[in-house]
Amino acid sequence: MSSGVKRAAGCGCGAVLAVIMVISFVGWALSFMDGAAPIRQLQPIPDNVPPAVGEPVPGIDIYAAGRTSDSLRFWSDPIAVDTGISTQAVAAYGNAALIAAESWPECGIAWTTLAGIGYVETRHGTYNGRVFGGSSLDGNGVANPPIIGIPLDGSPGIARIEDTDGGRFDGDTELDRAVGPMQFIPESWERYGRDANGDGYADPHQIDDAALSAAHLLCTTGGSLTTPEGWTQALYAYNMSNEYLINVRDAAASYALRQPVI
Template sequence: MGRKAAGCGLGVILAVVLVISFVGWALSFLGGQAPIRQMRPVPVDMPPARGAAVPAIDVHAPGRTADKLTFWADPLAAEIGVSSAAIRAYANAELIAQDAWPTCNLSWNTLAGLGYVETRHGTYSGTLFNSRQIDENGYVLPPILGPALDGSPGFAEIRDTDGGRLDTDTEYDRAVGPMQFIPTSWERFGLDANGDWVADPNQIDDAALSAANLLCQGRDLSVPEQWQEAILSYNRSNQYVINVRNAAASYALGQPAS
C-alpha cells in the first residue's frame, strides 16, 4: 500500500509539472497573453446595428434556399457561437423579407436575438448535458415544447386551439419550436421557407421566416419605435426587448451573445 500510494503521489506531481510546462509553452506563442477572447462593449442603440451583410441568393429557387448560404454562414458560426444552420435560417429569412416586405428593413441578427432569448437557437433543453440539436434538414431534435399555458403563475391561460396537432397537448396550448410560436400565432404567421410546402414550427428555416412575418407586419424596423414595438409583439416585456437587443447587437459586433 505504501509503495502504491507513493507512486500515485509522484504521478500527480508529474501531471502538475506537465500542465505548468504546457501553459508556459502556450503562452510563449501568445506573447504572454492568456488565450481569452476580449468581448467588445455592447451598444445600447435601438434598433441594433445590422449584422454582417448577407450575400444575394435566389430565394425563389426550388428546395432549401438557406443551404446556398452555407459558405457565408460557416465561418460566422464559429465567430459568434451560433450553429451554421440557425444563421442560414435567419439570413435566408432576411433575404425573403427584403423581397416580400421591402419596407420592413429586417436584419438577420434581430431574428438571431430572438432565437437566442427564446431557445438558444433551438438548443435549449433545460439541462447542461442534453442540449438539443438542429439536424441536417433543419429540424430541432427533439422538438421544443414550452410549458402548458394553464394560467399558473407567470403564464397566461390558453385552452387548446389546435387539438394538439402542433403542441401534442389537447387541454392547453404550448409554445412550439425554436422561435416558440403558440398554435394560434402559427396559424396566422406560419410560412414555409425550406421548400417542402409545409410550414413547420420545428423546422428552423420555417420558424425564422415566420418570425420575420410577425415582426414585419406593417412596420419599418429601421425606426427605433417600430423595432421596439415589433419585439414587444413577440413578448410584452421591456426586459425582453433589452435582452433581444443586446444579443442582436453582440452578433452585429461579430461576437457571441452573453
C-alpha cells in the same frame, strides 16, 4: 402576444439557466489563474435601438427549389465560427431576412434581430429546459428532440390558452404550448407560420420556417424595423417585456460584432 403568454411560452427553467451561467463564469474566471488572458477579447455591446444589422446577407435566388438557406452556407460558416451559432441557424436567419426584404420591403428586418430572438428563446434550437439532454438541429434544421414549453394553463403570471391545434405541434390536446426554435404558440403559428425550406409545409420546429415566420410577425406588427419606434413595437408584439427587448437587443448587437453572447 401578451407578456404573460410569452413567459409561459418559454421553457420555464430560468433557475437552470442561472446555474449554467454561474458554472460557465467560474470556468471563465479560472482561465485567469495561470496569468493568461482569454484568447479573445470581446468588444463592448452598443445599446442602440435598433441594433446593428451585422454582416450583409449576400443575394441568392430565394425562389429556387428546395432549401434556399443552403445557398448561404459560404456566408454563414465563418459567422458561425465567430458567434457560436450553428451555421444552419445563421443561414436560416439570413434566408429569412432576404425573403422578408422581398415580401415586406418596408420592414427592413436584419438577420441579427432574428438571431437575437433565437438566442433568447432557445439558444438557436438547442435549449429545451433540461439540464442534460438538450436539443440540436438535425440535418434538415429540425430541433430534436422537439422544444416544447409549459402548458398555458392560467397559473399566476401565465395566460390560459385552450388548445388550438389539436396537439398537432405541441402534443397537448387540452392547452397550447409554445414550440420550436422561435417558441411560437400554435395560435400565432396559424396566423404567421410560413414555409421557408421549400417542402410545402410550415413547421414551427424547423429553423428556416420558424425564422421566416418570426420575421413575418415582426414585419406585420412593427412596420419599419429600421426605426427605434418600429423595432420596439415589433419586439413588444413578440413579447411585451422590457427585459426581453433588452436581451434581444444585446444579443443582436453582439452578433453584429461577430462575437458570441456572454
